[in-house]
Amino acid sequence: MLQTGIVGRQIPMNILFLQLKDKLGDVFQFWFGPMRLIVVSRLEDVQHIFAHRHLYDQGDMFINILNLVNPNAIIGLKGPKFKRHTTIISPLFRRAKISAHVDTIIDCTDKLLNRWRNYNNNSTDIHLNLIEQSQQLLLAIFGFVAFDYDLQTLNEENRSNENELTHALCINVKTSIFVARLPMFIARIYLVLNCEYRQARMTIDRYLQQMIDQELRETAETRTQRRKTSLIASLVTSLQEDELFEATKSEKHKKGLSRIEVMGEMLALLSAGYSPTSAALVWFMHLMSKRPQVQSKIKNELVEYNLQRLSVEQIDSLTYLDCVIRELFRFVPPIAGTLLMLTADDRLPATGVQLREHFGRNTFDLDQFHPERFLIESNMNSNKTASIAFGGAHHQCIGQDFARLELKTLCVRLMQHMTFGDGGPDVNEGGYKQTDTILPKHIGCAIKFD
Numbered sequence: 001m002l003q004t005g006i007v008g009r010q011i012p013m014n015i016l017f018l019q020l021k022d023k024l025g026d027v028f029q030f031w032f033g034p035m036r037l038i039v040v041s042r043l044e045d046v047q048h049i050f051a052h053r054h055l056y057d058q059g060d061m062f063i064n065i066l067n068l069v070n071p072n073a074i075i076g077l078k079g080p081k082f083k084r085h086t087t088i089i090s091p092l093f094r095r096a097k098i099s100a101h102v103d104t105i106i107d108c109t110d111k112l113l114n115r116w117r118n119y120n121n122n123s124t125d126i127h128l129n130l131i132e133q134s135q136q137l138l139l140a141i142f143g144f145v146a147f148d149y150d151l152q153t154l155n156e157e158n159r160s161n162e163n164e165l166t167h168a169l170c171i172n173v174k175t176s177i178f179v180a181r182l183p184m185f186i187a188r189i190y191l192v193l194n195c196e197y198r199q200a201r202m203t204i205d206r207y208l209q210q211m212i213d214q215e216l217r218e219t220a221e222t223r224t225q226r227r228k229t230s231l232i233a234s235l236v237t238s239l240q241e242d243e244l245f246e247a248t249k250s251e252k253h254k255k256g257l258s259r260i261e262v263m264g265e266m267l268a269l270l271s272a273g274y275s276p277t278s279a280a281l282v283w284f285m286h287l288m289s290k291r292p293q294v295q296s297k298i299k300n301e302l303v304e305y306n307l308q309r310l311s312v313e314q315i316d317s318l319t320y321l322d323c324v325i326r327e328l329f330r331f332v333p334p335i336a337g338t339l340l341m342l343t344a345d346d347r348l349p350a351t352g353v354q355l356r357e358h359f360g361r362n363t364f365d366l367d368q369f370h371p372e373r374f375l376i377e378s379n380m381n382s383n384k385t386a387s388i389a390f391g392g393a394h395h396q397c398i399g400q401d402f403a404r405l406e407l408k409t410l411c412v413r414l415m416q417h418m419t420f421g422d423g424g425p426d427v428n429e430g431g432y433k434q435t436d437t438i439l440p441k442h443i444g445c446a447i448k449f450d
């Protein structure tokens with residue numbers, strides 16, 4: 001990792017994989033600390049991997065790390081336990097269930113716009129904390145949508161860079177990424193001795209407990225009514241009545257979730273539900289600040305609606321904005337790749353590489369930001385438009401419908417009110433910063449209310 005610059009030079013994974021691909025070809029081997037990865041990037045090979053779910057399962061690297069930091073997160077589960085968890089969680093994020101959240105997304109965006117209007121309403125000011133502001137916005141939305149809970153990240157008094165919960169979540173992620181590079185036994189000791197991490201977990205757990213307690217104060221009747229549309233109502237309904245008895249059953253026969261499992265899923269969803277979408281929003285801000293012509297085209301598409309709150313159908317009908325968002329996910333997918341484990345030998349069709357029970361990782365080509373490519377139908381299935389921002393195998397993103405709708409609604413609301421301006425080469429250079437997502441390394445934009 002020192003050689004490649006992940007450690008020391010902080011080279012982000014997307015750039016590293018592109019550099020190695022140029023040097024070594026479409027399939028190459030890479031050691032991530034103690035773990036061996038085979039990186040695969042040819043489109044046909046990636047499609048083959050995603051289509052052969054019986055051969056490629058969730059990567060052990062995820063499972064090992066999650067066993068240390070959150071053994072009950074859906075993304076680290078397999079077999080009957082995965083089924084037990086996913087049947088409770090994934091229905092809540094299907095397209096038919098999420099339209100109801102558009103108003104919440106608009107309300108929260110308006111709160112952020114008001115904050116900017118009240119405290120930073122000078123179009124020559126350069127905003128250097130757009131990452132933190134976006135994280136606070138997306139956390140607030142996810143708190144309401146998933147947990148019916150006001151996380152208060154958009155409150156006036158929290159307009160400083162970080163509030164308690166975002167800070168704790170960042171430490172949790174940072175530590176999890178760090179221990180992924182260590183041998184397991186050292187990672188275990190590191191986590192026990194790391195006071196900052198333990199403090200962060202206590203803060204997060206306190207929030208999770210408060211959310212569960214708030215839900216438990218609802219009557220059983222209202223919870224039953226809401227359990228098909230509210231994640232927290234569904235999770236609390238699934239709480240096992242007799243945990244000790246359930247623990248004696250084989251995994252296949254277990255019903256419901258224990259309290260620890262509910263809290264594990266809440267933590268996982270809290271991170272998955274805000275972090276990549278906020279990264280996508282920050283990229284949107286950066287890209288728009290650099291491309292005024294794209295911004296104008298989005299605004300033209302919105303002009304007939306003036307400042308009106310748009311319905312889901314109206315949001316769906318915005319074709320050009322769709323192209324921009326698809327291009328954004330293709331150009332800078334917030335997650336650098338998908339990690340899978342080969343369960344039997346396989347041969348990749350395009351490169352002809354023979355794989356023998358190891359890992360596959362998929363990364364993406366970076367080229368030009370050009371939303372119009374999606375207006376040309378013949379481009380739809382070509383290499384140029386390939387985008388797997390939400391993964392594609394067993395563990396592909398369950399929140400993707402929601403994330404797409406959420407991001408589009410946020411972009412609509414922001415573009416109805418304001419224009420992003422380029423803060424200049426010193427602060428708005430772009431580049432990449434690797435955290436749990438890929439973020440712009442330098443982002444500084446002016447905000448001009450229209």
Ligand code: HEM
Pocket residue numbers: 074075076086093269272273274276277280333334335337338339388389390391392393394395396397398399400402403
């Ligand atoms: C722009 C936004 C998002 C991006 C780019 C994204 C990306 C991804 C990717 C690439 C994976 C697959 C990882 C793998 O295959 O190993 C994934 C999984 C997952 N995502 Fe998302 N995600 C986004 C938003 C969300 C949201 C809003 C939620 C909230 C519900 C969510 C919940 C999940 C969950 C629970 C999984 C694990 C699914 C499983 O293990 O079966 N994601 N996401």
